Amino acid sequence: MNLRDFSIASERREYLEKALSINLEQVHNETVEQAEDVHCENLIGATSIPLGVAGPIKIRGEYVNGQYILPLATTEGALIASVSRGCKTITQSGGAVVYAYRVGTTRGxxxxxxxxxxxxxxxxxxxxxxxxxxxxxxxxxxxxxxxxxxxxxxxxxxxxxxxxxxxxxxxxxxxxxxxxxxxxxxxxxxxxxxxxVAGNFDTDKKAAWLNFINNRGIKVWAEVQVSKKTIREVLHTSADKIFDVWLGKNIFGSIMSGSLGFNAHFANIIAAIFSATGQDIAHVVEGSMGVTTARLLKDGDLYFSIYLPSLMVGTIGGGTKLPAQQAALRILGLKGENKTLQLAEIIGSGVLAAELSLLAALAENKLAQAHKTLGR
The missing domain is CATH 3.30.70.420 (Hydroxymethylglutaryl-CoA reductase, class I/II, NAD/NADP-binding domain)
Incomplete structure (x- = not known):
């Protein structure tokens, strides 16, 4: 018997259970199995990733303007709590200023x-x-x-x-x-x-300086200016400590490792929101590239910014058609035209929040404690 001989997921699952002497009840997912246009060969069910939300975060962009809740699918404890702290910091600072520009999807x-x-x-x-x-x-x-x-x-x-x-x-x-x-x-x-037709000059689903310099998909910039008071009350540290960690980790640490990105953990937020909203997970590799910038301002304030040079996202097609992923997209409240550029600006703002909160946690030496409390 060949797996392709079965017409439905339940038959294929039952065959594997007998052949391998295992129980696959936990991968049974009626919603996915009955959904139209599921592009997965030899389907037997679906895996599940915990879905949480972070925010709200105030965003002032070209395509989005208001407060947004971020749906994040992850198994990493402390991640959503950290992103939420970053969202609170940004919102209390007047919101993230963000811009997205469509470079274009490439094939090489x-x-x-x-x-x-x-x-x-x-x-x-x-x-x-x-x-x-x-x-x-x-x-x-x-x-x-x-x-x-x-x-x-x-x-x-x-x-x-x-x-x-x-x-x-x-x-x-x-x-x-x-x-x-x-x-x-x-x-x-x-x-x-x-x-x-694909000669690695795309460059698709690989980290490459070509994508970093010439860009791919959508490129996004986001920034915020945080007051000394907000840094102290919400992030429990200071601007100069965040700056020092940013310089030593994101810049010098990235140089010493030959990294194609100068950031703390873009991939964390990119993977979580990609999983939640039905993006192609393999494109996290492009999303992991990028630069975080910090600058000390007068009176102990902090300028903080991120740049995503190669964000591959969409709001129709692929995994965005799955019921749970559709629900996550509804949480974002995308409306009217340019929904994909709206999504890109929201993702950029989420990355900004995640970067700011993690660097603050490192600056206050609380990362290990957070993972002991929430990640174990």
């Missing part, structure tokens, strides 16, 4: 030219026929808009990085289909073969 095929002369021919042809490629790409979906391309060559290989606006979807499937059509045209017209 690799071509084998056989030599530099043909590499030059390929480069020239693509540049001269970019309008043709744009039309072909956009014909694959009414939700996709071509933005731009970048070309790099190495020996007898040529890499082309295509950028697309994928509307409210994160859009990797959409851009893969569009890029596939484009590469077939290039092959036909130049005679130069495409080795792979």
């Amino acid at each position: 095929p690799v071509f084998y030219t056989g030599g530099l002369q043909k590499s030059r021919i390929l480069y020239t042809w693509v540049r001269e026929h970019e309008a043709l490629l744009k039309t072909a790409a956009e014909s694959t979906s009414k939700h996709l808009k071509y933005k731009k391309l970048k070309i790099k060559s190495l020996a007898d290989y040529v890499f082309i990085r295509f950028y697309f606006d994928t509307d409210e979807a994160m859009g990797m499937n959409m851009v893969t289909i569009a890029t596939d059509k484009v590469t077939r045209i290039i092959e036909k017209e130049t005679g130069i073969p495409c080795l792979s």
Whole structure:
């Protein structure tokens, strides 16, 4: 018997229970198993991650403005409590100022030219026929808009990085289909073969300086100015202590480790909100990159900011269609147009809160105690 021979999850689960002499009752999830468009082969049920909320946090952005509750799915004790403390600090400081900009979802095929002369021919042809490629790409979906391309060559290989606006979807499937059509045209017209529609020049689901510098998906900036009084009363430390930890940990520690990010723990908040809202979890790796900035101000106040150069998110498609993830998105209260940019600004604000609270905990030497109390 092959697992693919079963038509429903319950039959497949029962077969595994008998074959492996185990009980799989805990993965049974009627809601997921009966949901439409569940893209999971050989489905047997669903795993469960505890879902909590942090906030409220006041946000002053281009796409969101108001107070928001953050749904976070995590198994790490103390994380949500810490984020909530950061949210309280930011709210009492007038809110997070945040901006999001859509760079575009990318796909980067690799071509084998056989030599530099043909590499030059390929480069020239693509540049001269970019309008043709744009039309072909956009014909694959009414939700996709071509933005731009970048070309790099190495020996007898040529890499082309295509950028697309994928509307409210994160859009990797959409851009893969569009890029596939484009590469077939290039092959036909130049005679130069495409080795792979995904040539690691995307760069998808990998930490890369290309994504850090040229960006991918959506890039987000968030900042807050915190008074000496709020730092003392809510974070129980001082601006200069937070600054010292930020400099030693986020900057010098990142330099010494060769890190592709200069932050305390972006991945924690990114993974928690991705899990809650149905994002592609593998894109946490891009979300983990970024920079936290701190600056001492007069009278003991603190300027604090984060930058996310490569945030891959969407509000339709993929895991966002699952019932629990739909519920989490409803908690965020996304409305009208640009829901994905709204989500990006909320995530950026959550990252700001998480960074500020953790650095304060380290500055007051309370991280271990928090995990003893809440994480064990």
